[in-house]
Amino acid sequence: MVNLADWEWSELRFDYYKTDCNIRYSFAPDTGWSDMQLTEDETLPVPLAAACLHYGSSLFEGLKAFRGVDGKVRIFRLEDTVQRLQASAARLCLPIPPREMIVEGCCEVVRRNLRHLPPYGTGAAMYLRPLEIGTSTSFGVKPSEEALFVVFCSPVGPYFKGGIRPIDVAIDCEQDRVAARGTGDVKIGANYAASLLPYRHARELGCASVLFLDPLEHRYLDECVAANFFAIRDGKYITPKSTTILPSITNRTLQTLAEELGIEVEVRPIPVEEIASFEECGCCGTGAIIAPIGNIVDMRNGKRYHYTDSVGSTSFALYQRLLDIQYGVAEDVHGWNTIVE
Ligand SMILES: Cc1ncc(COP(=O)(O)O)c(C=O)c1O
Known part of the structure; x- marks a missing residue:
């Protein structure tokens, strides 16, 4: 050891x-x-x-x-x-x-x-x-x-060594993560087991994760293997409303912080066609807080949508604000922290 x-x-x-x-x-x-x-x-x-x-x-x-x-x-x-x-x-x-x-x-x-x-x-x-x-x-x-x-x-250690870096994600890697009325909204081992094969397909394409579509119609964005999805457009923070995604605590936190920064929050079904119009987008979760998405590769038509080579300004502002609260640099006005000692 x-x-x-x-x-x-x-x-x-x-x-x-x-x-x-x-x-x-x-x-x-x-x-x-x-x-x-x-x-x-x-x-x-x-x-x-x-x-x-x-x-x-x-x-x-x-x-x-x-x-x-x-x-x-x-x-x-x-x-x-x-x-x-x-x-x-x-x-x-x-x-x-x-x-x-x-x-x-x-x-x-x-x-x-x-x-x-x-x-x-x-x-x-x-x-x-x-x-x-x-x-x-x-x-x-x-x-x-x-x-x-x-x-x-x-x-x-920090999720991204040497600073926050964008990742690529792939849409539609043949399998769904969960069933339409299954267990997507809870954090159970079985969901992750089912993600492994599409995850492997995404890795073979050079992508870091899968961006799953809703399992019923495959028309709306759902979430990634171990993170929720969000996008920034027209000054809004947009994130999927779906019964088949895990309710991410980081996502909920970012929504609150976005509103405090004067950014409107939209939680709604996001048709997959909208990926062409995002200014920034990213994955969010406890591990990385935010992993900016550099490219989305759509496996259904081979198209590649490019967003950033670094991190968008709104994503970075939210990321920094959240870190400041976690490390006690900014005041914890929402009572999110439990002081252990
Ligand atoms: C499938 C999935 N979605 C979303 C998240 C992000 O959730 P949280 O922000 O609570 O870590 C995770 C990570 O835990 C996850 O595994």
């Missing part, structure tokens, strides 16, 4: 590094949720016939903790993450982890791994990964009554 305390923080990639400990809670119908268990072990004891290994009873979340300019440690939008995690558990018929337990797990995993929390000014942060799996054993397809809830963390 690499001793991260000795690491050059600036060398960190956006990747997994083992830390000192992680946190677990188990659920059984008779006893409910266990007390918090702390462990150094980075493996899980999972029965061979567990539901998570066969029937996709698996969900997760991703959020970040930051060492601020004032030395305080903040977790960004923890309460929103709690709600989304609970919605995912409900959709998978898994035991729903109580709010207090999720909050305790996230705060405690940061406190116990403080020496791995990157200092302010390095551009790095600590990524938290809560997850829940169904552990009941059965050959029948049915909801898992037992579960394991885990929170682990890893220091992560």
